[in-house]
Amino acid sequence: MKTLLFNPFEKYNEHKLLSISIIITCISSYLAPIFNARFDGAIDLHFYPTPNAFQGFIDNGIAIFSLVIVLCIVGKIINQKTRVIDILTTIFVSRIPYYFLLFFNSNNFILNASKDLLAMKDRKSIAQINTFSLSITLVFSLFSIAILVWYMALLFNGFKVATNGKNKKLVFLFILGILIAEIASKIILSIL
Amino acid sequence: MKKLPVNCPSCEHALVVSQLSCHQCDTIISGSYPLHILLQLNPEEQEFVFEFLMSSGSLKSMATKLKKSYPTVRNKLDDILEKMNTLQNA
Numbered sequence: 661m662k663t664l665l666f667n668p669f670e671k672y673n674e675h676k677l678l679s680i681s682i683i684i685t686c687i688s689s690y691l692a693p694i695f696n697a698r699f700d701g702a703i704d705l706h707f708y709p710t711p712n713a714f715q716g717f718i719d720n721g722i723a724i725f726s727l728v729i730v731l732c733i734v735g736k737i738i739n740q741k742t743r744v745i746d747i748l749t750t751i752f753v754s755r756i757p758y759y760f761l762l763f764f765n766s767n768n769f770i771l772n773a774s775k776d777l778l779a780m781k782d783r784k785s786i787a788q789i790n791t792f793s794l795s796i797t798l799v800f801s802l803f804s805i806a807i808l809v810w811y812m813a814l815l816f817n818g819f820k821v822a823t824n825g826k827n828k829k830l831v832f833l834f835i836l837g838i839l840i841a842e843i844a845s846k847i848i849l850s851i852l
Numbered sequence: 853m854k855k856l857p858v859n860c861p862s863c864e865h866a867l868v869v870s871q872l873s874c875h876q877c878d879t880i881i882s883g884s885y886p887l888h889i890l891l892q893l894n895p896e897e898q899e900f901v902f903e904f905l906m907s908s909g910s911l912k913s914m915a916t917k918l919k920k921s922y923p924t925v926r927n928k929l930d931d932i933l934e935k936m937n938t939l940q941n942a
Contacts, residue, residue: 670924673915741930746923824927 666810667817674749681752685720688759692716695765700849702727702841703808705761707771718852720755726845727751727838731819734837738823738830750818757810764800773797812838858892866892866942889939897932904929 663671692699693710699719700706710716728744728751735742764770776793819825819834860867869885890901907914915925 669921671919671921674921674923741926743923821921821923821927824923824930 666813667821668753668814669746669750669818669821674745677753678745678749681749681756684756684759685724685752686717688762689716689720691759691762692719695762696768696771697762697765699723699758700846702845703811703838704842704845705758705804707765707768707774719849722848722852723845724751724755726841726848730837730841730844734833735819735823738825738833742823746822747819750815750822754811754814754818757807757814761804761807764803770796770800773800855895856891858887858894866939889936892939893932893935897935900928900932 668677693713693715696707696709698704698706698708698710698715702723704723728747731747731751732742732744735747773793773796776790777797780790780794815838816834820830823830825833858867859865866887868887870882872881872883872885873879890898893901903914903917904911907917911925911929912922915922918925
């Protein structure tokens with residue numbers, strides 16, 4: 661079970677993993693605008709109204725494209741034998757936990773709670789603070805941090821299997837790659 | 853099954869074969885014969901090389917047989933090759 665949740669790349673066939681994860685990505689990209697969610701960056705998810713029904717596909721496409729390009733280059737630096745399909749599988753599979761977060765915003769649940777929380781800054785008395793919105797936002801924050809850790813654990817384990825990297829060099833280049841992919845995806849999104 | 857020790861338990865240096873015997877006539881040959889690189893691998897690595905040969909060098913069929921992914925099997929082979937290169941150059 662631990663392998664399936666944190667390192668499926670070690671055991672399961674890459675074609676099966678890639679096929680399943682592409683289907684889940686497509687479904688999530690379709691659902692994202694319905695839940696007013698945007699995957700606006702390589703490691704981002706924000707809840708706000710989306711401009712059109714295809715935004716989920718555009719956002720996910722840019723995020724995945726940035727990660728694939730950067731991690732393929734970094735992977736080749738670590739090990740010349742690194743295959744593109746293994747990097748692709750790693751990225752598609754590792755993003756699956758992120759898609760669970762979409763469902764938190766059913767009926768704009770999180771969006772309204774965070775709007776309510778932002779409105780609190782103008783209130784003078786502590787009695788005016790909406791504890792329900794505060795609690796919801798807090799629980800969601802903790803859950804999203806856990807999901808982010810899961811996402812990063814999957815991404816790192818998959819990258820490690822794909823590159824056969826070891827030691828500090830792998831960790832350093834992986835972190836550098838994620839940061840570059842995040843910046844690149846933000847730049848592409850701002851241009852489009 | 854008995855495991856062939858490949859390193860000295862005292863100083864960890866590579867062991868050599870110093871005696872061979874015939875169970876039929878009790879002839880004993882003494883000398884100093886270095887172990888082949890393949891024999892210097894640990895039992896798990898030797899088993900992997902054996903499976904690799906039995907799969908005609910196909911990592912894909914080996915991955916299916918071992919119920920591991922292709923990159924995991926390829927990484928294991930790369931690690932063994934690296935170790936063999938180190939042993940060869942030692």
